[in-house]
Amino acid sequence: MPPPRTRETAPALRHRLAELRGPDVPAKALDARALAALAANPGCRRRALLDGAGVNKTELASALGSPSAFGQSQFAFMRGDAFEARVKADGGTELLRLVHERLDPSAEPPSGAHVPDLAAAGPEGRTARTELALREATESGGWTLLDHPMLALDVAGSPAFLEPDAVVVHPDGTWTVVEIKSFPMLDGAADPAKVGAAARQSAVYVLALEDAAARVDPVPQVRHRVLLVCPKDFTNLPTAAAVDVRKQRAVTRRQLTRLTRIEEIADALPEGTCFAPDLPQERLTAAVELLPATYAPECLAACELAFHCRARSRAAAEVTSVGRSARAELGGLTTVGDVLAAAHGTAGDPADPAVAALRRAARLRAEALASAGYGARDEVLVDGEVPAGAESQDMAGASAGGAPCH
Amino acid sequence: MSLITTLARLEAVSSGRARPVATVRHRHLSERPLVFVPLTTAGEAGAPLGALVGTDRHAPRLLVVPQPRDRDLRFAFLAELADIVLPYVDAYTDTVEAAERTETDPETGKRVKVVVDLCADAPQLIVPSRAGVDFVRLLGRSMRFRRTAEQDPDTPHPAPPRVPLLGRWLTHFGERARMPGSSLLLAVTDLLARHWATGQSSVEDQHLGSLLAWIDPPGDEPGDVAAHRAELARDADGQLLCPPAGPATDPAFDNKLLAPAIEAYDRARSALAAAEDGLEADDRFGALTAAEQRVRDLVESRTRPTWDAVWHGLDLLRALPEGAHVPDRWTRDRWSFTAHRDRITAGEPPQPRVDDAVTAANKLAAREREQARLDAQEALDDPLVMAGRRLAGEAFAGEVTDVVMAYSEGRRPSPRPLVTVRTEDLPHLGERAKVYRSLGGKPQAAEFVGHAGRDGIGTGDPDGDGNVLVVLRVLDKMGRGKEPEPGSVPEKGDRVCFTLFEHDQRGGAKLPDPEETPWTHGGPPGDPEAVPLPDPLTEEDVL
Ligand code: SF4
Numbered sequence: 001m002p003p004p005r006t007r008e009t010a011p012a013l014r015h016r017l018a019e020l021r022g023p024d025v026p027a028k029a030l031d032a033r034a035l036a037a038l039a040a041n042p043g044c045r046r047r048a049l050l051d052g053a054g055v056n057k058t059e060l061a062s063a064l065g066s067p068s069a070f071g072q073s074q075f076a077f078m079r080g081d082a083f084e085a086r087v088k089a090d091g092g093t094e095l096l097r098l099v100h101e102r103l104d105p106s107a108e109p110p111s112g113a114h115v116p117d118l119a120a121a122g123p124e125g126r127t128a129r130t131e132l133a134l135r136e137a138t139e140s141g142g143w144t145l146l147d148h149p150m151l152a153l154d155v156a157g158s159p160a161f162l163e164p165d166a167v168v169v170h171p172d173g174t175w176t177v178v179e180i181k182s183f184p185m186l187d188g189a190a191d192p193a194k195v196g197a198a199a200r201q202s203a204v205y206v207l208a209l210e211d212a213a214a215r216v217d218p219v220p221q222v223r224h225r226v227l228l229v230c231p232k233d234f235t236n237l238p239t240a241a242a243v244d245v246r247k248q249r250a251v252t253r254r255q256l257t258r259l260t261r262i263e264e265i266a267d268a269l270p271e272g273t274c275f276a277p278d279l280p281q282e283r284l285t286a287a288v289e290l291l292p293a294t295y296a297p298e299c300l301a302a303c304e305l306a307f308h309c310r311a312r313s314r315a316a317a318e319v320t321s322v323g324r325s326a327r328a329e330l331g332g333l334t335t336v337g338d339v340l341a342a343a344h345g346t347a348g349d350p351a352d353p354a355v356a357a358l359r360r361a362a363r364l365r366a367e368a369l370a371s372a373g374y375g376a377r378d379e380v381l382v383d384g385e386v387p388a389g390a391e392s393q394d395m396a397g398a399s400a401g402g403a404p405c406h
Numbered sequence: 407m408s409l410i411t412t413l414a415r416l417e418a419v420s421s422g423r424a425r426p427v428a429t430v431r432h433r434h435l436s437e438r439p440l441v442f443v444p445l446t447t448a449g450e451a452g453a454p455l456g457a458l459v460g461t462d463r464h465a466p467r468l469l470v471v472p473q474p475r476d477r478d479l480r481f482a483f484l485a486e487l488a489d490i491v492l493p494y495v496d497a498y499t500d501t502v503e504a505a506e507r508t509e510t511d512p513e514t515g516k517r518v519k520v521v522v523d524l525c526a527d528a529p530q531l532i533v534p535s536r537a538g539v540d541f542v543r544l545l546g547r548s549m550r551f552r553r554t555a556e557q558d559p560d561t562p563h564p565a566p567p568r569v570p571l572l573g574r575w576l577t578h579f580g581e582r583a584r585m586p587g588s589s590l591l592l593a594v595t596d597l598l599a600r601h602w603a604t605g606q607s608s609v610e611d612q613h614l615g616s617l618l619a620w621i622d623p624p625g626d627e628p629g630d631v632a633a634h635r636a637e638l639a640r641d642a643d644g645q646l647l648c649p650p651a652g653p654a655t656d657p658a659f660d661n662k663l664l665a666p667a668i669e670a671y672d673r674a675r676s677a678l679a680a681a682e683d684g685l686e687a688d689d690r691f692g693a694l695t696a697a698e699q700r701v702r703d704l705v706e707s708r709t710r711p712t713w714d715a716v717w718h719g720l721d722l723l724r725a726l727p728e729g730a731h732v733p734d735r736w737t738r739d740r741w742s743f744t745a746h747r748d749r750i751t752a753g754e755p756p757q758p759r760v761d762d763a764v765t766a767a768n769k770l771a772a773r774e775r776e777q778a779r780l781d782a783q784e785a786l787d788d789p790l791v792m793a794g795r796r797l798a799g800e801a802f803a804g805e806v807t808d809v810v811m812a813y814s815e816g817r818r819p820s821p822r823p824l825v826t827v828r829t830e831d832l833p834h835l836g837e838r839a840k841v842y843r844s845l846g847g848k849p850q851a852a853e854f855v856g857h858a859g860r861d862g863i864g865t866g867d868p869d870g871d872g873n874v875l876v877v878l879r880v881l882d883k884m885g886r887g888k889e890p891e892p893g894s895v896p897e898k899g900d901r902v903c904f905t906l907f908e909h910d911q912r913g914g915a916k917l918p919d920p921e922e923t924p925w926t927h928g929g930p931p932g933d934p935e936a937v938p939l940p941d942p943l944t945e946e947d948v949l
Contacts, residue, residue, distance in 0.1 A: 069638070071656075071657035071658060071661075072448075072657055073448035073449065073655070073657040073660035073661060074657075074660060074661050074665055075447055075448040075449045075450070075660055075665070076448040076449030076657075077449070078449070079448075079449035079450060080449060182449055183451070184451035186451070186544075186547065187547075187759040187760050188760065231451065233451075234451050234452065234548055297606075297607035297608075297609045297610065298609075300609060300610070301609075307638065314419075314630070317419065317420075319412075319416065321419075321606075321607070322412070322415045322416065322419065322605065322606060322607050323412075323415075323607045323608065325412075326412050326415070326416075329409050329412055330412070336416045336419045336420055337420070339413075339416050340413075340416055340417065340420055343413055357409060357797075358409065358413065360797060360830075360832075361409040361410045361413050361797050362413060363830075364410065364793035364794075364796055364797050365410050365413060365414070365790065365793055367789075367793065368429070368789035368790040368792065368793040369426070369429065369790060371789045372429035372430075372788075372789050372790065373429075374426065374429065
């Protein structure tokens, strides 16, 4: 049996990344959700390096004074756990039944499937154990359920260890990723945004599984349809759907290869740069500032540093802080001041089509506002304010008594 | 985002206040809306935790499920909700006016006019955010297939009497909300974002507190500062100062405050059940009431700020004058409401779980049609919206510089005057493109003849000042005579605005009736009289 390819990072780089993390700060492992998000903003060097170096971005965000808002309610957590336990209960009977029914109905029905013990020390150990189990299962010609296997994926030069909910090996030796989620499938349909996120996450597992498969001879096929298991309607009973992740897989693969190599980014940092969360805030802010970022509102849903980067982006008056699409419309103009100056005719080359379009837009907007009785641009900022006199006792009372947010 | 909206957002960034993107209100607002601020339990599909609901901003009703996993408590919540929502809805079912509708006569197959009832007004449900709209739909789905003891004496967990009916109504509200321009069920965040551009992204505009902070910050505070606080500021306990508008709660609230309170409630309940004599039971009942009150207080503390924010938003919106076509769209909502009322009175079964192919295609076509109608009407009602269409080359405005009388050929020549319009806009006019202007509220059509130069028909910009001369031939709305009726043809010096899009939307695509659905699309729906089965129940089911 060939030893699994070890993804040891070069010792020098490993040392460098440990320095960046700070003395005695353990590396935070990347999970599939983070990877899927990483692929969503592949151009961001800040994120690439911090993730690659194993910096705990949640702690870093707090240390920077902009704590991330990601948290999980214990209600959601308990329900998620209870559901996963239910799906996998009884040797995974129900789960395998769903795999058989939705993905491989012509195979023999699964009964007495094999559920190998995957326990081992450390992520490397667990990865090796998983690969061994996968190989044995593929040779066995029966159904095998791998509960929480561990897979390794090379990300920008460092290994990321990933733990899918389950992987099923079919009797024909093909492999399937199983993703268990606790959002409901209502009348056969689930929230498309959540299904999309699950598909992107599963695509990362498929890639990692394909890496493992490549080390087996003959190479087993990793199925590109994964099984998404969700509670049915309002019950706690599992139902499942096959989700084709070919597109997500291709996108993620392309994004991962495009990820700037961490080494390069690390080399560009001055000696002594460090992201340890116990450093003073100014030092951390300065260190993070050395890493070029590409903030867009999409970061809010995907990255722990979003509030920090947003504040910096706003402070720099970048137009992308109101939306990525703003960038495309505005040609080379990247700051709010530049855009407004161009729009109002105090700067910019009128021959530039972006500037010309902006001027037309500004002119049309001003004309429309004026025709509707709105004052000049600088006079009336908010026109929805209740005109004097319309303010009844009621409203005064309501805003005085009901503004705990203010 | 159109460039005009982007510009408005950037102006908001630089001024620290939201900027208008509409000059009139584009949605109907009822005199007496029913505001609904629900909270749900994290991780559970639509298990309500509580709600504030009512029509009186000073006296919302607080409904709470002290243990959301308890079916009886959830039913009690839904029954209470039904007791508030259904009387509100019913109040609109009785006052009707006579209206005409075209129907196909089943015997002759001819289109005939019939006089039917149309509810004179309709109820309006307002929720804080788009997630609230989804939650209304989810609640509707969870209730409409329930069986009451009266419907089915053998049902294992009978629903309270009016709960299935509430489910049907909430489903109707939820479905209608998918129709562009409808106003039966509205989210305040959508309403505000339709009328103002903030200095943040549309994702962030989904947060009611921060959206309001941009539009109407307290005092002179810059909008971004106020918005930042509304979004993120926490008290010493780690709780958000401005709770999210829901229905999802903040995890810190769940973990630190709600979970212990629910556990205490559970303990008090078990203690009461284990009481050995009346005296002990009395004591423990007191403890249970106190524990329940604690959960109620928590739910109120998280819904009341949102409740007030919703009314604050409505105040801001009411200050805008209503768009001219808004009543027309509200009439469509009234038709929709009346039709659903009639389905319920006729004893029809609840809306199916999944639409059959023809219904689905019809709905899709209707939504496309209504979207086009909405786009056209908003532009006609609001110069700021029209400005966006002009920028996009879909409309143009300018001054009439010349009118030349001309006539159609044929036996009875009709007026076809040639009108030259001088405009700074850059309309995408193809050969003989049809354009329309609003004449007394009706569209008047014209056709593009060409661009005029100094010496007759030419192209481009004769004066080199960025203005073009567009020559149009007016086609209709000039009366039956040989000479156009007075006022029906633009005159030299008039300001006119023509659109390249039509103002009216005619009926949708022709689709077969549901009974004739081809088998390739699932075949005809099943027996319409068949009552759909209720959802199966499990011990752990949520609703
Ligand atoms: S939040 Fe900052 S670090 Fe994270 S992806 Fe966005 S720009 Fe990069």
